[in-house]
Amino acid sequence: MDKLEFPTPSNFCIYRVLPRLRKMNEAAYTPVSISIGPYHHGNKGLESMEEVKLWFLYKFLKRTQDKSVHDYVHLLKGQEGKIRQCYSETIPMESDEFVRMILTDACFIIEYFLLWHDENCWHSKLWFMWELTTTDLILLENQLPFFVLKDLFDLTFPDGYNELPFEFFTCDYLNRAFGSKIVPNEELQREFKFKCFVRHNLPTLHYGFPQVHHLCDLLRIFFVRRDDQRESSGKEMKPVYSVSKLYDAGIKFEVSEDEISLFKLKFSKGVLKIPKIIISDTTEATLRNVVAFEQYHFFFSRSMTDYIFLLGFLIITEKDVEILVEKGIIKNLMGENDAVASMIKRLGWNTSFTDFNEDYISLFEELNKFCDSYISTKQSSSNNTRALHGE
Known part of the structure; x- marks a missing residue:
């Protein structure tokens, strides 16, 4: 009991979906192809992707010659407590297992985004994965803290990948996956690139980005522009006609x-x-x-x-x-x-x-x-x- 830490709700950003919401449509909140993070880790129906994740981890580790897997483990070990505090539920995993899972899942996401940015990688296998994983990667229960992804990326590419920050590749992926649904106007859609997204959607902070909690949060930021942020009025309202x-x-x-x-x-x-x-x-x-x-x-x-x-x-x-x-x-x-x-x-x-x-x-x-x-x-x-x- 002396080792127990009181959970700090202010640090929570990755939640289990409320039962009253989940029962409306269980499938809408549950990954069908890949687990990311601890909530669905070990799900028998998602095991087939674990080998694919290891292949992506291997590809990512090959991108740098001066970093080893031990450097990444050391980074995550130092952040383990902070990472665990992001989840609203206590994660009953031993330290080594937890860090191994975070490293594998995070490197899969980073390498996946980099591959999709490379026009030479639009081959059939990756397209098949795109069809399977696009929705899974934005599910609330299927998230990693964004700082984990960014810190691993920055450790590998201190000056950016081709001088571009991790946020660029994240936005590029989300724009490919959801851009037409967020900006349906085709002419405006062509202009909705990284700089336009930063200008219209985000306050001016480091790299033009505020604190992003995870990919589901960033997708919300894609939808909700800066001038769309409105506080509740506190007034009662008569429903509008259909x-x-x-x-x-x-x-x-x-x-x-x-x-x-x-x-x-x-x-x-x-x-x-x-x-x-x-x-x-x-x-x-x-x-x-x-x-x-x-x-x-x-x-x-x-x-x-x-x-x-x-x-x-x-x-x-x-x-x-x-x-x-x-x-x-x-x-x-x-x-x-x-x-x-x-x-x-x-x-x-x-x-x-x-x-x-x-x-x-x-x-x-x-x-x-x-x-x-x-x-x-x-x-x-x-x-x-x-x-x-x-x-």
């Missing part, structure tokens, strides 16, 4: 062509502009894990959670999806429109939610006011018609 009801009330829907951010909806002169949304089979897992991280780690600024609930109010039925697909706002890669409506409806279930930010409240008030005016006018016209007919 898309089909807004449409029936005369509101026009258009794609917002000039926005990088998904969260910027604009309503003016009867026109609601919404940034294009690409929805595929991986969308639910991606959004669920970012929201799960927000549920644990952010209290006053839950931009992705706000957006999920916004979609949940706007999209209730297949008809709502149909209208947005027709207007080019939703690109549906799932197939049936009712599948999209059902998925969006599920996203908000059992999610802790307090209130919207001020921008969304103002938007909802404007939309509701427009619809209420339409309904009032329609009822008045109907009453006048009845009066004329002596009813």
